Amino acid sequence: MYLIRLDDASEYMDVEKWNRIEKLLDRYSIKPIVGVIPNNQDKELVNSYSFDPEFWYKAKSWQEKKWAIALHGYTHVYSTSKGGINPINFQSEFAGVPLEEQKRKISKGIKVFRNYGIETKIFFAPSHTFDHNTLRALKLTSHIRIISDTIANDIYKRKEFHFIPQQSGSVRRLPFKLTTFCYHPNNMNEEDFILLENFFEKHKSEFTCFHKLNFADRKATIYDKFLKKAYFSIRSIRNMFR
Numbered sequence: 539m540y541l542i543r544l545d546d547a548s549e550y551m552d553v554e555k556w557n558r559i560e561k562l563l564d565r566y567s568i569k570p571i572v573g574v575i576p577n578n579q580d581k582e583l584v585n586s587y588s589f590d591p592e593f594w595y596k597a598k599s600w601q602e603k604k605w606a607i608a609l610h611g612y613t614h615v616y617s618t619s620k621g622g623i624n625p626i627n628f629q630s631e632f633a634g635v636p637l638e639e640q641k642r643k644i645s646k647g648i649k650v651f652r653n654y655g656i657e658t659k660i661f662f663a664p665s666h667t668f669d670h671n672t673l674r675a676l677k678l679t680s681h682i683r684i685i686s687d688t689i690a691n692d693i694y695k696r697k698e699f700h701f702i703p704q705q706s707g708s709v710r711r712l713p714f715k716l717t718t719f720c721y722h723p724n725n726m727n728e729e730d731f732i733l734l735e736n737f738f739e740k741h742k743s744e745f746t747c748f749h750k751l752n753f754a755d756r757k758a759t760i761y762d763k764f765l766k767k768a769y770f771s772i773r774s775i776r777n778m779f780r
């Protein structure tokens with residue numbers, strides 16, 4: 539099955555593109571996971587888009603139509619060059635940051651959400667990068683026990699956390715039991731929208747949503763571990779030749 543994840547919703551975003559993707563998803567009755575930045579201070583976003591005073595109403599309306607809202611960091615500003623336990627990139631708001639600081643970020647983020655009536659069960663970090671202290675911080679300051687970010691064939695549980703795989707940045711047929719396609723609507727161009735719509739048209743019945751996922755006590759299998767190892771080995775070889 540396939541899942542859609544949308545990253546970087548906040549008071550500073552490309553409202554037109556977000557409206558466009560919302561309409562597209564509604565047309566195919568696909569409910570995404572949306573990563574909301576509680577206190578966006580990322581200059582790339584803040585300086586690119588004007589402040590949207592309606593944003594939190596919109597987030598609330600997404601929640602009402604069963605889109606799953608995820609806590610997507612706190613400020614979305616990178617302070618380390620660490621990759622942590624999911625080293626997709628080597629920049630992070632969380633990986634390598636002391637536990638106390640991570641706790642502070644998560645509890646403040648949740649407080650912002652609560653102020654606007656947003657509930658969340660999911661976390662994913664900016665740049666996909668977090669570490670064991672991020673999990674500790676989530677455990678100590680929140681009820682969040684689900685992470686959308688790992689390379690695997692299917693959802694698995696490790697210690698108290700369920701990890702939802704997130705393997706691709708654009709739609710394509712992939713052989714995994716569960717695949718999350720991660721999109722950044724702010725950066726989508728005409729072609730991205732068309733390819734996405736074509737894929738929905740052909741594969742509509744293969745899409746699921748967060749509320750239908752099975753959070754059983756499934757441990758990561760040898761196959762999941764192999765996929766993760768293979769993915770990051772290929773990635774690091776590629777980086778060597780950059």
Ligand SMILES: [Zn+2]
Pocket residue numbers: 545546610614663664665
């Ligand atoms: Zn982001």
